[in-house]
Amino acid sequence: MKYALLSDIHANLEALETVLGQLQDVEAFLCLGDLVGYGPNPNECVEAIRNLPNLICIAGNHDLAALGQYDLTLFNPYAREAIRWTTRQLQPEHVDFLASLQLIGQHPPFTLVHGALPELMEYIVSSADARLAFHEMPTPSGLIGHTHVAEYYRQPVNNKLVERMDLYSGGDIHMEESFRYLINIGSIGQPRDGNPKASFGIWDEATNAVTIRRIEYDLEATQRKMNDAGLPEYLAQRLAVGR
Numbered sequence: 001m002k003y004a005l006l007s008d009i010h011a012n013l014e015a016l017e018t019v020l021g022q023l024q025d026v027e028a029f030l031c032l033g034d035l036v037g038y039g040p041n042p043n044e045c046v047e048a049i050r051n052l053p054n055l056i057c058i059a060g061n062h063d064l065a066a067l068g069q070y071d072l073t074l075f076n077p078y079a080r081e082a083i084r085w086t087t088r089q090l091q092p093e094h095v096d097f098l099a100s101l102q103l104i105g106q107h108p109p110f111t112l113v114h115g116a117l118p119e120l121m122e123y124i125v126s127s128a129d130a131r132l133a134f135h136e137m138p139t140p141s142g143l144i145g146h147t148h149v150a151e152y153y154r155q156p157v158n159n160k161l162v163e164r165m166d167l168y169s170g171g172d173i174h175m176e177e178s179f180r181y182l183i184n185i186g187s188i189g190q191p192r193d194g195n196p197k198a199s200f201g202i203w204d205e206a207t208n209a210v211t212i213r214r215i216e217y218d219l220e221a222t223q224r225k226m227n228d229a230g231l232p233e234y235l236a237q238r239l240a241v242g243r
């Protein structure tokens with residue numbers, strides 16, 4: 001079975017629809033949270049995700065924030081303003097869907113968390129962070145999002161030495177039995193690794209390979225919608241630079 005790996009959509013419908021257009025032969029979907037926040041189409045994006053077949057979806061910090069379940073003082077002023085806008089927009093059925101999401105998921109060989117382990121909304125930005133997460137992870141490998149940086153870490157099963165590899169241009173990860181993997185699939189709706197192309201993944205269970213792909217979408221259309229909605233200009237501008 002082939003699984004799509006989706007994360008950090010951030011209400012960017014143009015990016016999400018472009019990515020889903022590439023996933024016609026995929027039978028199941030693993031989504032790592034942050035469906036909303038920042039972008040102009042929270043309802044449409046939640047609807048598109050919740051209608052996917054064979055879906056496991058967990059919540060991100062922006063999903064919780066939109067529900068009033070996350071401390072907004074942890075957000076920068078732009079993110080806070082966008083979340084307040086998002087909360088006003090969200091229709092009750094989409095609020096209910098977001099409220100139904102768990103914070104941690106499992107689909108062997110993967111644990112699914114938005115940010116990190118053991119603190120689920122922390123950021124993994126170094127091999128030291130990844131080493132701690134490997135130590136806490138109940139499964140051999142893990143899938144994460146949250147930093148909006150596509151990259152992966154691997155650790156041999158017989159020692160603790162963690163290596164980091166970037167996925168700035170996408171790439172294939174052939175998962176070997178002798179390693180554990182922690183794969184950040186990057187962001188669909190607001191990449192921050194300097195590459196503005198939407199990032200997503202496909203896991204082929206049969207070959208145990210994860211492919212990360214980067215794809216262009218009509219980001220000017222998203223920017224126009226953000227401006228029309230009165231969302232902070234900075235949030236629209238950053239889409240073009242991928243930061």
Ligand code: ZN
Nearest residue numbers: 008034060146
């Ligand atoms: Zn995010």
